[in-house]
Amino acid sequence: xxxxxxxxxPKVVPHPVWTAHLRxxxxxxxxxxxxxxxxxxxxxxxxxxxxxxxxxxxxxxxAHLERFVPAAILFVDAVPSDxxxxxxxTADRPRICFVAHRVPSVARGLGxxxxxxxxxTEVHAFTANTPEDLIPPMPFPRPLLIVVPGNALGTRGTIExxxxxxxxxxxxxxxxxxxLVLDVRTDARELEAAYGRAGxxxxxxxxxxxxxxxxxxxxxxxxxxxxFAARHDRANARVEGVLVAxxxxxxxxxxxxxxxxxxxxxxxxxxxxxxxxxxxxxxxRGCGLQLHAWHQHxxxxxxxxxxxxxxx
Numbered sequence: 001x002x003x004x005x006x007x008x009x010p011k012v013v014p015h016p017v018w019t020a021h022l023r024x025x026x027x028x029x030x031x032x033x034x035x036x037x038x039x040x041x042x043x044x045x046x047x048x049x050x051x052x053x054x055x056x057x058x059x060x061x062x063a064h065l066e067r068f069v070p071a072a073i074l075f076v077d078a079v080p081s082d083x084x085x086x087x088x089x090t091a092d093r094p095r096i097c098f099v100a101h102r103v104p105s106v107a108r109g110l111g112x113x114x115x116x117x118x119x120x121t122e123v124h125a126f127t128a129n130t131p132e133d134l135i136p137p138m139p140f141p142r143p144l145l146i147v148v149p150g151n152a153l154g155t156r157g158t159i160e161x162x163x164x165x166x167x168x169x170x171x172x173x174x175x176x177x178x179x180l181v182l183d184v185r186t187d188a189r190e191l192e193a194a195y196g197r198a199g200x201x202x203x204x205x206x207x208x209x210x211x212x213x214x215x216x217x218x219x220x221x222x223x224x225x226x227x228f229a230a231r232h233d234r235a236n237a238r239v240e241g242v243l244v245a246x247x248x249x250x251x252x253x254x255x256x257x258x259x260x261x262x263x264x265x266x267x268x269x270x271x272x273x274x275x276x277x278x279x280x281x282x283x284x285r286g287c288g289l290q291l292h293a294w295h296q297h298x299x300x301x302x303x304x305x306x307x308x309x310x311x312x
Contacts, residue, residue, distance in 0.1 A: 014216050019254045026251065026259040032268045033243070035205060038212040068177055070145035072096040076134065076164075077152035079110050083117035085147070095121040096141055100128040131156075131163035135171035143175035151183040154238070154273035161273065165287040169308055178289065178306040182275040185300035188232035195239045195272060196230030202241045202270060203228045209269050210243070217252055225249060226267075238273045242266040280304055 014022070018037070025032040073086065079099060086095060097114050101107035104127045111125030128134040135146075146168055153161050168178055185191055195202055206228045214221040226243045233240055249261040261267065277294050284291060284306060293305040 014254045016255070018216075023253055023255070023257070023259070026253075026261075026267075030268055031259075031261065031265065033209055033213065034268075035209060035270050038209055068143070068145070070143050070177070071141035072098065073145045073147060074098040074100065074135065074140070075110065075114075076100050076128075076146065076148045076168075077102075077155075078148075078150040079113055080147075080149050083114075083119045086114075086117065086119045086121055095119065097121045097123045098140070099123065099125040100134055101125075102127065102129055131160060131167040134164060134167045142173055143177065144173070146172075146176065146178045147181075148179070149181045151181060151272060153180055154183055154275065155270070157271060158273065162283065162287060165283065165289060169288045172308045174308075174310065176308065177292070178308075180280075180304040180306065182280070182302045182304060183272065183300065184275055184296060184302045186274070186276075188234065190300070191232045191239050191274070192230045194230075195241065196228070202230060206241060206243060206269050213251075217254065221249070221251075229266075231266075233271075236273075237275070237279065238271050240268050241270040242268050275302065277302070 022037060025034060025037070073096070075097070077100070086097065099107055099110045099114060101110060107125040107127055111123050114121060114123045126136060128136075148164075153164065156164055172178070183191075185194075197203070207223075210221055210223050210226060225246045226249075227246065229242055229244055231240050231242060232238075243266065245261045245263060245265050245267075247263050251259045251261065253259060277291070277296075281291050288309050289306050290309050291304060292307045294302060295305075296302040
């Protein structure tokens with residue numbers, strides 16, 4: 001069962017636009033409570049502290065760089081678990097690291113982790129609220145290596161994932177390179193066990209979602225009647241995090257109406273796409289990118305080395 005931590009934040013009066021968005025999510029055929037509704041609360045209290053618990057943190061090794069020596073590196077949404085990628089950069093090149101995340105405090109936390117590695121690296125952390133401002137108009141040293149570790153691209157969803165890739169491509173210059181670390185597992189039981197682990201990042205994030213929902217609705221929610229589960233959607237190649245209702249639950253919306261969540265009905269809160277080489281190559285073609293190398297590992301991760309396509 002989900003046991004959210006006690007809420008210390010004050011009650012709020014939701015903006016009518018937020019209320020309309022909440023109602024739209026709850027009235028869909030598959031009811032949703034996307035975590036984006038509750039950022040930065042979820043990201044700050046849960047995801048920032050537990051990104052290393054994600055199934056894949058992954059990093060490209062020296063072999064994956066294939067003699068590519070960047071002058072700077074940009075991490076998007078997460079950072080690897082150790083300093084090996086930065087250590088792979090030759091000593092005679094500037095070691096400048098940039099970290100981008102949608103929530104300022106998370107970006108700062110990720111930047112602090114890079115500094116803690118003890119590598120002689122100049123670190124800059126900044127906020128990217130949308131995929132379009134993921135790479136700010138600053139004079140990055142070139143060539144630039146952009147790294148999206150931990151299957152972070154998969155957690156952005158299909159539409160935002162494509163927007164992210166297009167934004168990255170628009171900012172790339174000749175000689176730049178993109179590396180994605182992806183979840184390529186296909187076994188439903190393995191995926192559901194990894195993402196649905198008791199006490200794991202997804203379960204704790206869902207606890208905060210319930211806590212925040214109760215706060216903005218100014219109404220108690222019996223969390224014992226909601227249980228977190230991870231479910232594999234093979235048709236759409238993704239894992240969904242859902243809250244399952246054990247009995248009918250009536251949610252009072254701030255506009256005075258109510259939404260009924262039926263027994264055994266689910267509220268989807270988060271998802272993570274999984275990939276294979278063919279699917280990735282199809283996505284890249286529509287974003288002006290091409291696969292340079294594909295390194296798949298026995299643990300279910302793949303490292304995709306990607307170059308921009310330049311028209312003659």
